[in-house]
Amino acid sequence: MKGNHWFIAGIIVFLVLMFAIECRLPKKFVWNPTFSHYDKQPFGCAVFDSLLSSSLPKGYSLSRKTFYELEQEDTTQRRGMLVGSSFSRILKDTLGFECSYSYFSPSALKKYATALLSKDSLCWVGDSAVYPQQTFCFYPQLCQSYFFADSISSKVLAEKTVTGEAAHPVAMSVSWGKGEVILASTPLLFTNYGVLDGKNAAYLFRILSQMGGFPIVRTEGYMKETAQVQMSPFRYFLSQPPLRWALYLSMVSILLFMIFTARRKQRAIPVIREPENKSLEFAELIGTLYYQKKDHADLVRKKYLYFAEELRREIQVDVEEVAEDERSFGRIARKTGMEAGEIAAFIREVRPVVYGGRSISEEEMKRLIDRMNEIINHKEDIYGREHRKTGGLDSLFREDTSVEGPDCYGHSGAGADGGPGADGCPGKRSCVAGGSAGGGKDTACPSGGTLD
Secondary structure, eight states: OOOHHHHHHHHHHHHHHHHHHHHHOOOOOOOOOOTTTTOOTTSSHHHHHHHHHHTTTTOOOEOOOOHHHHHHSSSSSOOOEEHHHHHHHHOOOOOOEEOOOOOOOOOHHHHHHTTOOOOEEEEEEEEEEEETTTTEOOOGGGGGEEEEEEEEEEEEEEEOOOOOSEEEEEEEEEEEETEEEEEEEGGGSHHHHHSSSSSGHHHHHHHHHGTTTSSSEEEEETTTTTHOOOOOTHHHHHHHHHHHHHHHHHHHHHHHHHHSSOOOOOOOOOOOOOOOOOOHHHHHHHHHHHHHTTTTTHHHHHHHHHHHHHHHHHOOTTOGGHHHHHHHHHHHHHHHHOHHHHHHHHHHHHHHHHHHHOOOOOOHHHHHHHHHHHHHHHHHHHHHHHHHHHSHHHHHHHHHHHHHHHHHTTOOOOOTTOOOEEEEEEEOOOEETTTTOOOOTOOOTTTTTOOO
């Protein structure tokens, strides 16, 4: 259970980290105009409505009713504002104006902005007693439409100036009856982007100030129904009680399933295979590499190191010590049964190859290696015969320790008391079956035997 708790804790920590990273990542903007109260993208109106509702002193509200419905509720309102890039023919003929047609392309705006091209200028030309004349700069794609004023009663509030062309009105006030209608052809500026555009936000407040001391009501009654409601993939599910409960139960079931089945019910049992013995393949590979390299002297050198270590471990002889050659050659001869002169000649022949770097042929390499193997095999054969003859390695060890020098090799005589012989060499003693152990308490004869 402890491991299961750690596993669940790890999943929770991972999800929290992913959520934190996702929240801190830069958001991708969607530049499609919606003018929706719930849209926080650049051309939505969520920030626009929130900022105006807290900034305008006379009040600001949002409605989904038409102008006719609003008029029926409040007959004292004498001003209205229409913001759009195109208007109906009836409205144009009634108020006596014309408006150019334009189409907004988000991709064209992105290309123009990244190219760092110059912006268009919107000049405020309204009542100078209230606001001084000022020029605001916007991208051309945000203020493409403009008016052709035909009515004498129209009053231009802002103009669009283009180099080499006459100024065109983009905002104006038209008197109608006892009231006044304010027209603006730049709807993309009345969005989150426009109200957050530092220096240019003052342009919006100047136009909105033309509403006078009346509260401002923005209506979405003429917009598409999808823009008036909060956009959500589960909008329809949440609006129907049965589907809403089905969605909640599904999410709870998935969460419980993830909690209880995230860990395996039983850990997989690993299959442990017996390690394969690759010693023979390794030796063949090393031999093949040396054979292809044709470095015969190096192969003899490595074989000689193994040969010297074998003699040092088995019979305590160091053939690498030149100063003790005579003693070493004699000891090897006694242990192998070979001639001391023959061993000395071989050792002196192989040393120039090992230490002097003399090059040799393949036949010489084989002969030297075979000779080293012969000496080692002779030593093992002598050990085996003496072991079988004396009944064990213990007697062989005692015999070896009694020999003091090369002149005593093969001596078997002993004094009368079992001590050294007349030539000073220690005598060999053997156990004879059927007697009692003699020669003191430290003898090693088997039970029932005597020292001869």
